[in-house]
Amino acid sequence: MKNSQETLDKIDKIEGLEDEVILRVIKDDLKNYEIQGIKEQFIEKLLGDTNGLSEDEILNKLVESYKKVPPYMGYCHKYWGVKKEILKDKYNIEWYTPSEENPLVIYD
Numbered sequence: 001m002k003n004s005q006e007t008l009d010k011i012d013k014i015e016g017l018e019d020e021v022i023l024r025v026i027k028d029d030l031k032n033y034e035i036q037g038i039k040e041q042f043i044e045k046l047l048g049d050t051n052g053l054s055e056d057e058i059l060n061k062l063v064e065s066y067k068k069v070p071p072y073m074g075y076c077h078k079y080w081g082v083k084k085e086i087l088k089d090k091y092n093i094e095w096y097t098p099s100e101e102n103p104l105v106i107y108d
Helices: 005-012 017-036 039-047 055-068 075-091
Strands: none
Touching: 017 039, 017 055, 017 075, 039 055
16 A cells, blocks of 8 residues: 555645644543553653643643654554554545554554
8 A cells, every 4th residue: 555646745734633633642642641540650751841831731741752753663564553543533544554554664
């Protein structure tokens, strides 16, 4: 499976896609970490002291943090899965992840 150049061009024209994908991943991560009882520790590990910051400010800082350094092993697979879902559901674009395009390559 390969993405066509037309598909890649369509994706390139979508403004804010990366932030939308990362924000959805973060919200899912925070939900899972809250269930595990480690949400605050995870945020503190990435951002340090967040006293006085609103939830939106924390989310914006987390987006910037995730952009700089993937926060955990396997993050790329989660990111690609969310990206694929958003592209299909919101933009009706069928996109293949790097692991789908290159099944013999191991990503992490």
